[in-house]
Structure formats: structure tokens, C-alpha cells
Amino acid sequence: MSDYTLEVENLSKAFPGVQALDGVSLRVRPGHVHAVMGENGAGKSTLMKCLLGLYRPDSGRILFKGExxxxxxxxVxxxxxxAMIHQELNPVAERxxxxxxxxxxxxKRRFGPLSLVDAEAMYVRTRAIFEDLELNLDPRERAGNLTVAKMQMMEIAKAVSYNSELLIMDEPTSSLTETEIAQLFKIIRRLRSQGVAIIYISHKMEEIFRICDEVTVLRDGKFVGERDVASLTIEELIRMMVGRELxxxxxxxxxPLGDVRLRVEDLSSPGAFENVTFDLRRGEVLGFAGLVGAGRTELMETLFGLRPISSGRVLIDGRETRIRSPRDAKRAGLAFLTEDRRSTGIIGVGSVTDNTIIANLLSYVKKPLRLLDFTRIRTDTREYNERLRTRTPSYETRIQNLSGGNQQKVLVARWLLTRPDILILDEPTRGIDVGAKAEIHAIISELAAEGNSILLVSSELPEILGMSDxxxxxxxGRQTAILERKDASQELIMKYATAV
Known part of the structure; x- marks a missing residue:
């Protein structure tokens, strides 16, 4: 028997115009949590898809338990x-x-020659898994009714149900609260004690140092190195990933903050939040913190005209503004980067160019013939995606073929291109590598310095503390505090976020 559950030797995989993997190696021991790290586009997802049989490698070997x-x-x-827990959730929503x-x-249950689904046995088995994992989910609940966080926990339970010897976790905590993350880590530790080998992919550095034993780093499709996590510092790991100092x-x-750009007074939306009041000034980054279910996303959707207002009012530059639709919001100078890029962000079959310019399409219409100015479209697409270091074989590549982080960069470019006065960013760095995070944070800071106003929603407290005024x-659904930057701390935010 091999000392390793999984051994990947010199694996390579190419697509038209890009070498996704170039001689990559990976070794994962039973009972160990092995991190795979790298910037977006480093080859992590391609490697995992080769392990799952979604891609066939061009060369190299995969050994499982020595064979x-x-x-x-x-x-197979x-x-x-x-088994794998995927970053992008694809539940059968109606079931x-x-x-x-x-x-x-x-x-199944047999009735003579017939074989029918045994719904009661399925319920009992599901209930037992949830109780074993200490998950508060109803097996009979419609999947489409779940929050993103609960969908993530459902996927974790599904992966565990296979009783696999190798479990791949791709950004499993991207939608989870601290309490849910602690529960996930408890599950991971139990699986580790049972000898399950776990590949853990995350852009959250603190998680790697909390739960992982070893780390393999990829960069530009190549193997950079394998290290014991205990022998690394965060700075060394970042340097291995990005090849430079951050x-x-x-x-x-x-x-200096300017006049009040946006004022929200006693705003409420049915079943989502109530009596929220705040000001947003020119040049200000106003952060929104809270646990899943706090109502932050619903508040942003209401400001952008995606949800009805039951009471309260919105003032922009001192004038009451009625926003009943996203069109009204855009006319008022608002832009909205949504939380879930897959379902409410990207147009998967569209190109990078299509996805970049779609929110600003009418500005490219040339009069009087009403033809599109493709020269400007190409120039703006290149300029804004180069600014964000979007990695793509070409700007005509379908966006669904890019890594999740690069898809997110295109969406940020889309909204920057509208040149908004007020930019709403809901989890803007979710699923993005540390180098890209720093770049997006720098752009947020630059936009604020230019006089733009930013509403920043994030579940990562270091991001909220590091970027907010x-x-x-x-x-x-209730506002519990407004904290000044100098007074805020993780402990104080969590106190108000849990209403203790």
C-alpha cells in the first residue's frame, strides 16, 4: 500500500490558447488536510476536474492508493x-x-417487478446524516428556498454521504458564517480522524493555517512547491502564490469626506429589513457587517430597485429619489455588483466583451444609424480588464470558461465602466485570490479618492475593518450600530452582529 491516498505525477492539460496545467504534481496522505493554493487561473480548478473525470489530462499519471x-x-x-464540494452551487431548485x-x-423499494423510489427511507437516511453533522436542515424543504449558506451546507452533507476516501472542498466556506465555519471544521477534523484525505481549496489565508496540514502551491499552471503549513508564514505563502511581495x-x-451623497431614512422592505437609516458621503467607503440573514444583501437589492420599499425614503444629493427598478437606479448613478455571480452576475454563454459592456451598452450606439461602436467596445473592454488583471485567452472567450475569480473581475469591470457615483459591492472579493483581492481593494480605494461613494458588504471582517471609513x-433585519473606523474591532462588530 502507498503512503498516499492520491499521487498526481507531472499532469498536463492544454486548451486552445492556454496551457492550463504544465507538469503539476500533488501528493495527499490519508487523514491529512492538504491545501491547494494559487491565484485565479493558476490551474487549481483544472486539476480538480481532471481528478473528477470532467477533463482528460494530456499527459501524466493519477495514482489512487498506489494504483x-x-x-x-x-x-468512476x-x-x-x-467526491467534491463545488464552489459554484447547482442545486435542483424545485426538488x-x-x-x-x-x-x-x-x-428503492421493490413491488414485484416494479422498483420505486423509497421516499421514507431517503428521508430517514438524510435526517441521520444531518443529525450526525449537526446541521439544522429540513430534508423535505425545497432546495430553492435555502439561503446560499444552507445550500453550501447541503452540498457538504451530500459529499460526506458518499463515504469517500478522498474529499475535495473548493471554497467551502465562501458563504458560511463564523459559527457555520466552526461546524465545518469540526466535520473536517472528524473525517481526518477517520483517515479521509481532504484537498482544501480556499483563498482565505487564516483558514489554511487553522485546518490544513500541508499546502501545494500552483502558479500559471505550474507546480511551485509543497510545504508543511506549520513551517510557513502567511507572507511566505503569499510570495509563493503570486511570485512577488504584496x-x-x-x-x-x-x-477628506465630502457632502452627503446618499441618505437612507427609516427604510423598510417587507420580510427583509426595517427602519434602516444611514448617510453615505462623497469619498466614503461605508461597510456593512453582519451574519447571514442580517438583511445586508436585501438592503442593497432594495436600494437598486430589485425589492419593494414598504416605508422610508432614499435621498440622493439631497433630493428624494424613487427607485422602482434597476433602470431607475442606474439613472440615479448607482451600480450594483451582486453577491452570487453565477445566478445574478455573469451571462455564461456570453464572451468576456459581452459581459463587460452589457450594463453600458447604449453608450456605444452611434447615431444616426444606431450601429454599435465596436472600436470603443474593444478599447474599453481591454482597458478595464487589464486594469483588473483579468486572465483570459481572449476577450471573445466565453466567460463561463474562466475561473471564478476572473469572472468576478469581469463583473467589477462591467460596473466600473458605467462610471457610477455610488457603487454597491456585495461580497466583491468572494472566491478571489489574495493578489486579486489586493488589486480590487486598491481600485476601491482609488475610486473613493476620486470622489466616488462605496457601499461595501462583506462577510470577511478583516476586509470590512481594513477598507471601511x-x-x-x-x-x-435591524440596524444595531454604526461604528467609526477608529473604534471598530472584530469583537465589537460580532457583539452587535449577534445583538448580545
């Missing part, structure tokens, strides 16, 4: 004991949670 393994299809990977857990392997992850500029804290 060479060829994986032509994901069903599952049968061999390899119950338990059917999502057992999709493709429903328990001067600052939170390059916040101190700029003031912080609005919410709990279960």
Missing part, C-alpha cells in the same frame, strides 16, 4: 471514492433537499 487510475467520467471517480442529496442514487492587502487611502452592523 494508476484512469477517470473517464465522474461516476465517485465509485472509486473521490427537496433530500432528493438533491441522493440524486442519481435514490433508495505591499498591502488593504491599501486604504485617507481622503465607517461600519453599519445589522442583525436579523
Amino acid at each position: 494508476e487510475l484512469r477517470i473517464p467520467h465522474p461516476s 471517480a465517485l465509485a472509486k471514492g473521490i 427537496p433537499v433530500m432528493e438533491n442529496i441522493w440524486l442519481g442514487r435514490f433508495p 505591499t498591502s492587502l488593504f491599501p486604504k487611502q485617507d481622503v 465607517r461600519i453599519v452592523v445589522m442583525h436579523e
Whole structure:
């Protein structure tokens, strides 16, 4: 028997115009949590898809428990004991949670020659998994009714249900609260004690040092190195990932704040939040903190005309403004980067160019013939994506073929291109590597220095503390505090976020 559950030797995979993997190696021991790190586009997702049978490598070997393994299809990977929790959630929204857990392997009951799905057995098995993992989910709940965080926990339970010997976790905490993260880590530690090998992919540095044993770093599709986490510092790990020093992850500029640009007075939306009041000044980054379910995203959706206002009012530059639709919001100078890029952000089959210019499309219409100015479109697409260091084979590549982080960069470029006065950013660095985070933080700071006003929603408290001038804290749809930057701390924010 091999000392390793998984051994990847000199794996390579190329696509038209890009070498995604170039001689990559990886070794994962049983009972160990092994981090795979790298910037967006480093090859992490491609490597995992090769392990799952979604891609066939061009060269190299995959050994599982010492035996060479060829994986032509994901069903083969599952049968061999390899399962994955994907970063992008794809539940069957109209079906119950338990059917999502057992999709493709429903328990059956025979009635003579007939074989029917045994719904009661499926419920009992699902309930047992949830109780074992201490998850507060209803097996019969419609999956589409779940929050993003609960969908993530459902996917974790589904992966665990396979009883796999190798479990791949791709950004498993991207939508989880601190309490849920602690629960996930408890599950990971239990799996580790049972000898399960875990590949852990995350851009959150503190998680790597909390839960992982070893780390393999990829850069530009190449193997950079493997290290014991205990022997590394955060600075060394970042340097391995990006190949350079990062001067600052939170390059916040101190700029004088101007007049009130946006005033929200006693704003309420049915079933989402109530009586929220705040000001946003020119040049200010106003952070919004809170746990999942606090109402932060719902508040931003209401300001952008995606949800109805039941009471209260919105004033822009001192004038009451009625925003009933996103069109009204854009006319008022607002832009909105949404939380879930897959369902409410990208147009998957569209190109990088299409996704960059779509929110600003009418500005490219040339009169009197009403033809599109493709020269300006190409110039602006290149300028804004180069500014964000978007990695793409070409600007005509379908955005669905980019890594999640590079998709996010295109969406940021989309809204910057509208040149908004008020930019709403809901989890702008979710699923983005540390180098890209620093770049987006720098752009946020630059925009604020130019007089733009920013509403920043983030579940990462270091980001909120590092980038905000003031912080609005919410709990279960209510505003519980507004903190000045100099007074704020993680402990104080959590106090107000839990309404203790």
C-alpha cells in the first residue's frame, strides 16, 4: 500500500490558447488536510476536474492508493471514492433537499417487478446524516428556498454521504458564517480522524493555517512547491502564490469626506429589513457587517430597485429619489455588483466583451444609424480588464470558461465602466485570490479618492475593518450600530452582529 491516498505525477492539460496545467504534481496522505493554493487561473480548478473525470489530462499519471487510475467520467471517480464540494452551487431548485442529496442514487423499494423510489427511507437516511453533522436542515424543504449558506451546507452533507476516501472542498466556506465555519471544521477534523484525505481549496489565508496540514502551491499552471503549513508564514505563502511581495492587502487611502451623497431614512422592505437609516458621503467607503440573514444583501437589492420599499425614503444629493427598478437606479448613478455571480452576475454563454459592456451598452450606439461602436467596445473592454488583471485567452472567450475569480473581475469591470457615483459591492472579493483581492481593494480605494461613494458588504471582517471609513452592523433585519473606523474591532462588530 502507498503512503498516499492520491499521487498526481507531472499532469498536463492544454486548451486552445492556454496551457492550463504544465507538469503539476500533488501528493495527499490519508487523514491529512492538504491545501491547494494559487491565484485565479493558476490551474487549481483544472486539476480538480481532471481528478473528477470532467477533463482528460494530456499527459501524466493519477495514482489512487498506489494504483494508476484512469477517470473517464465522474461516476468512476465517485465509485472509486473521490467526491467534491463545488464552489459554484447547482442545486435542483424545485426538488427537496433530500432528493438533491441522493440524486442519481435514490433508495428503492421493490413491488414485484416494479422498483420505486423509497421516499421514507431517503428521508430517514438524510435526517441521520444531518443529525450526525449537526446541521439544522429540513430534508423535505425545497432546495430553492435555502439561503446560499444552507445550500453550501447541503452540498457538504451530500459529499460526506458518499463515504469517500478522498474529499475535495473548493471554497467551502465562501458563504458560511463564523459559527457555520466552526461546524465545518469540526466535520473536517472528524473525517481526518477517520483517515479521509481532504484537498482544501480556499483563498482565505487564516483558514489554511487553522485546518490544513500541508499546502501545494500552483502558479500559471505550474507546480511551485509543497510545504508543511506549520513551517510557513502567511507572507511566505503569499510570495509563493503570486511570485512577488504584496505591499498591502488593504491599501486604504485617507481622503477628506465630502457632502452627503446618499441618505437612507427609516427604510423598510417587507420580510427583509426595517427602519434602516444611514448617510453615505462623497469619498466614503461605508461597510456593512453582519451574519447571514442580517438583511445586508436585501438592503442593497432594495436600494437598486430589485425589492419593494414598504416605508422610508432614499435621498440622493439631497433630493428624494424613487427607485422602482434597476433602470431607475442606474439613472440615479448607482451600480450594483451582486453577491452570487453565477445566478445574478455573469451571462455564461456570453464572451468576456459581452459581459463587460452589457450594463453600458447604449453608450456605444452611434447615431444616426444606431450601429454599435465596436472600436470603443474593444478599447474599453481591454482597458478595464487589464486594469483588473483579468486572465483570459481572449476577450471573445466565453466567460463561463474562466475561473471564478476572473469572472468576478469581469463583473467589477462591467460596473466600473458605467462610471457610477455610488457603487454597491456585495461580497466583491468572494472566491478571489489574495493578489486579486489586493488589486480590487486598491481600485476601491482609488475610486473613493476620486470622489466616488462605496457601499461595501462583506462577510470577511478583516476586509470590512481594513477598507471601511465607517461600519453599519445589522442583525436579523435591524440596524444595531454604526461604528467609526477608529473604534471598530472584530469583537465589537460580532457583539452587535449577534445583538448580545
